[in-house]
Amino acid sequence: ARLRPAQSARTATNMAPRKFFVGGNWKMNGDKKSLGELIQTLNAAKVNADTEVVCGAPFIYLEFARKQLDSKFGVAAQNCYKVSKGAFTGEISDEAVVVCGPGLQLFSVSCGEHLHVEKTQLIGQKVSHALSEGLGVVACIGEKLDEREAGITEKVVFEQTKVIADNVKDWSKVVLAYEPVWAIGTGKTATPQQAQEVHEKLRKWLKENVSETVADSVRIIYGGSVTGASCKELGSQQDVDGFLVGGASLKPEFVTIINARQ
Numbered sequence: 140a141r142l143r144p145a146q147s148a149r150t151a152t153n154m155a156p157r158k159f160f161v162g163g164n165w166k167m168n169g170d171k172k173s174l175g176e177l178i179q180t181l182n183a184a185k186v187n188a189d190t191e192v193v194c195g196a197p198f199i200y201l202e203f204a205r206k207q208l209d210s211k212f213g214v215a216a217q218n219c220y221k222v223s224k225g226a227f228t229g230e231i232s233d234e235a236v237v238v239c240g241p242g243l244q245l246f247s248v249s250c251g252e253h254l255h256v257e258k259t260q261l262i263g264q265k266v267s268h269a270l271s272e273g274l275g276v277v278a279c280i281g282e283k284l285d286e287r288e289a290g291i292t293e294k295v296v297f298e299q300t301k302v303i304a305d306n307v308k309d310w311s312k313v314v315l316a317y318e319p320v321w322a323i324g325t326g327k328t329a330t331p332q333q334a335q336e337v338h339e340k341l342r343k344w345l346k347e348n349v350s351e352t353v354a355d356s357v358r359i360i361y362g363g364s365v366t367g368a369s370c371k372e373l374g375s376q377q378d379v380d381g382f383l384v385g386g387a388s389l390k391p392e393f394v395t396i397i398n399a400r401q
Contacts, residue, residue, distance in 0.1 A: 157356065157357075157358050157380045158189065158190070158191050158358070158380075159187070159189060159190040159191065159374070159380060159381045159399075159400050160190070160191045160192075160193070160314055160358050160360055160380060160381035160382075161190055161191070161192050161193075161360075161381050161382050161384065161396060161397050161399075162192075162193045162194075162195060162215075162277055162314075162316070162360070162362075162381070162382070162383045162384065162388075163192070163193070163194045163195065163384050163388030163389075163393055164195040164217060164362075164383060164384065164385050164388060165194065165195055165196055165197060165217075165388060165389060166195075166197075166217065166385060167197060168197070168389055169197065169200070169389065171200070171203060173389075174196070174200060174203070174204065175207065177389060178204065178207045178208050180391055180394070181194075181208065181209070181212060181393070181394070182207075182208065182209045184394040184397075186211065186394060186397045186398060187397060187398045187400060187401050188211075189400070190381070190397055190398070190400060191213065191381075192211070192212050192213065192397055193212070193213035193214065193215050193277075194208065194212055194213070194214055194215070194388070195214075195215045195216065195217045196214060196215075196216075196217075197217070198216060198217070198231055198235075198236075201214060201216060201236065201239040202239045205239065215275075215277075216231065216236040216239075218231065218265075219231050219232060219233045219236055219265060219268075219269055219274075220232055220233075220265065220268075221261060221264035221265045221267075221268050222268065223268075233268060233269050233272040233274055234272065236274065237272060237273070237274070259298070259299060259302045260302065262278070262299075262302060262303070263302040263303060263305060263306040264306070266278055266303055266306045266307060266313075267306035267307075270306075270307065270308070270309065270312055270313075274312070275312045275313070275314070276312060276313050276314070277313075277314045277315075277316050277360075277383065278303045278313060278314070278315055278316065279316045279318045279362065279383070280296045280299040280300055280303070280315065280316070280317060280318065281295075281296065281299075281317060281318040281319045281320050281323075281362075281363075282295040282296060282319055282320060282321075283295075283320045283321060284320070284321035287319065287321065292319075292337065293337075293340055296317065296337065296341065297341075297344050300315070300341060300344060300345075301348070303315070304345075304348065304349055310349070310353045310356070310357050311356075313357060314357070314358045314359075314360060314381075315341065315357060315358070315359045315360070316359075316360050316361070316362050316383040317334065317337050317338060317341065317359060317360070317361055317362070318361075318362035318363055318383055319363050321363075322362075322363025322364050323362070323363055323364070323385065324364070324385060324386070325364060326364055327363070327364060328363055328364045328365065328366075328369050328373075329361070329363055331372045331373050331375070331376050331379075332376075334361045334373055334376060334379055335376035335377065335378055335379060338359045338361070338376070338378035338379055338380075339377070339378045341359055341378075342354050342355075342357075342359060342378055345357060358380035358381060359378060359379070359380055360379070360380055360381035360382055360383055361373055361379050361381075361382055361383070362382060362383030362384070362385070364385070364386075365382045365383075365384050365385075365387060365396060366387050366392065366396070367387065367392035367395035367396055370382060370395065370396045370399040371399050373399075374399035374400050382396060382399070384396055
């Protein structure tokens with residue numbers, strides 16, 4: 140396959156291209172029967188070896204998913220709390236995730252639908268604690284519809300990114316997911332041009348506020364009603380390094396999305 144201009148430039152400066160990343164967020168869906176059938180489909184599929192794939196299983200199925208899924212797929216928890224233990228009813232600790240199986244990682248500190256429920260500072264604390272426990276993090280950011288219509292998308296996502304950046308020391312364990320809240324579970328998808336515009340500006344923000352190296356290497360993925368029909372054009376954008384997939388990750392078309400870059 141031909142390299143995109145951005146990849147060619149990175150190769151020219153002896154920097155490896157960013158590895159495409161596809162996360163499947165199963166959310167609060169499935170049981171052992173239905174997830175077992177999905178896992179069989181994934182295990183049997185021919186998937187792009189140059190794409191990193193991680194499936195975010197419901198917590199009670201983490202161990203099941205790790206044992207059943209082929210080793211070419213990563214498995215991750217969908218969320219974890221900011222501390223190791225305590226009187227926090229219903230919360231899940233990073234340590235509990237770690238003991239579920241080797242190679243597990245934290246899928247996201249907060250999915251987009253929760254961004255405006257949880258305080259931004261709490262999200263930063265979750266990032267910090269997860270990284271301290273050796274977990275990788277997919278950290279979600281994104282604006283609501285009224286914020287986009289008000290023209291403050293950049294302001295919102297930059298503020299969210301700053302809180303995350305303030306809590307990160309090792310960016311090699313972090314993936315940023317731009318997940319506009321108005322496109323989650325609604326069937327609405329940002330156009331490839333809209334996604335590219337925000338990703339490009341996020342990368343510029345990282346260059347100016349963290350470092351050029353981090354800006355060039357960190358993967359920024361798109362989430363928001365990604366489907367087999369929309370993935371190829373979205374994935375062809377210069378600064379879109381993969382996807383965070385919701386409903387479609389529970390369907391056979393997830394394989395098409397994984398192979399969007401082929």
